[in-house]
Amino acid sequence: MSNFFKLIYNELFKIFVRKSTWFMFVALFIVILGMGFLEKGFGDDYTSENWRAELEQENKELQKDLEEDDMEDSPFYDFAMSTIEENNYRLEHDIMPLSTGGWSFMYLSTSFLGLVSLFTIVIAAGIVANEFSQGTIKLLLIRPIHRSIILLSKYIAVLIFGFITAVSLLLLSLGVGGILFGFEEHIPAVVIDNTEGLTHISVLKETIYQYSFYSINLIMITTFAFMISAVFRNNALSIGVALFLLFTGNTVVQFFSDKEWAKYLLFANTDLRPYFDGKPLFEGMTLSFSITILLVYYAVFVILAWGIFTRRDIA
């Protein structure tokens, strides 16, 4: 094993030897299991025989609601309209809706990707700060290895942890879904709305897309938490600031969306999916614009973290 891999191994070892880390995975499992039982109790249960009739019935009811209320401004109006559109699309193209089943359940797990961010932020926030609070930083840094390499090994360990957590979410949801519901005969499809109008895509593909696009968000926010940890050596501060950003980031972008500079905000650029669906968040934004902005933020985080960590006196 080369020296650098041993450093990464050390960092991962220190992460996974702690019970609190395993508690995160237990929590992840419980959340997925909980959703599984909710889904079993309340989820739509279409069968290949009855789904057409059910969708037609659903459309009729929605239509009736719309006529009765006659409120074009209400948020319900948009929801009802798009549901009717989607149902019609499914009926036309003979695509069965998502039902209780392993594949569909795996797709639902994408709504828990925020937990992956949460756990990875906690790890990123602690990985440098804890060495300082335990005092172990002294023994760690008196080895014949440059500080920048030690910091890099920690950073890579954080990314690996994030990857492991995301894969765990995927596999746990697939497993829980499969055990609770069994798998659908055919991999179902979701209907999505892009510039060319409605189209459909298999849940397997869509799930992979969502995880992949989310990874950009994950990498940016954990790099940010890691930077705060390396600069301020404070675990709580790092978790706090990063979580605050995670929870409010999109809201802040919405809030300032009428401002010209809003498109330079980090969270206006972390979701690259709209470019592939042809619907950018702000007028005039392009994929290369967002990638440039992301790279600038990333460079700032990295320069701050490495610049300060490698120069500071360890007292």
Add this chain to the structure above:
Amino acid sequence: MKTPALELINVTKRIGNKEIIKGLQFTIDKGEVFGFIGPNGAGKTTTIRMIVGLMSLTEGDIRIHGKSIKTNYKEAVREIGAIVENPELYPYMTGWQNLKHFARMIPGITDERIKEIISLVKMEKAIHEKVKRYSLGMRQRLGIAQALLHNPSILILDEPTNGLDPAGIREIREYIRALAKEENVAIIISSHLLAEIEQMCDRIGIIKNGELITTQSVHDTEDEEQSEAEQIFLFDIKPAKKAQEILESEFDAEIDHKDGILTIKTSRKKVPEMVKTLVKHDMDIYQVATSKSTLEDKFFDLIGENIIE
């Protein structure tokens, strides 16, 4: 000219506008044990932090076997094993896991080597327990173990006796002497207690307010034997009263009598003659000893009152 193991050249550290270390300058040879003594806040730990590369130097340079810690960090620090201040290890890992962790950071450390070190610091029993359940002395032992893993040619121990029981201190003392003698390791030990480390050191450096006040050899025995310098000797003799009279009549020495022990201030050269005279007069001599406090007295003279600036 042979290069010293460790060389401090005009080492200065300023934090803010406070000068913590003021132009430290000394060398340590291979196989030498150097005691680094000073009161609280004198700058011992700060100096050690600079030697191991945890702190930058404001001015000056530190060379390890001729390699500068500033320009040749990796090569220089490879030679060093150290504990800095308290022995802080990963509390949630076992002693063994801690040692493995540090062993992975330097190529070529086998499990056999780790086991060898563990038995050296007598930690076989507790090595698979979590460090958070260790006593202070056990942590100190583990700290010493991690410093020795890679066979360093320079060993730096910041207050290694802190928390050790008398048996532990004696083991460390013997081991340090052996390391210096047999493996030619250069060793720096810091402490505020001179008495604790005096016996394992070849040389003592005294630091106060960031300045090296003096360095001084501990075992200048040849010099001392012929030395005219006066020292305090303790004679345990019966009957003491009579002995005092005899010695006073035959020698020119200051003699005090307290609790049946004579305290005599004289030169080392004269001691054998005094003993012979006393034997001739049929006195019972139980013990003749140098007063330990000579170096210690000097230490306090040099340091004066410990005022932390």
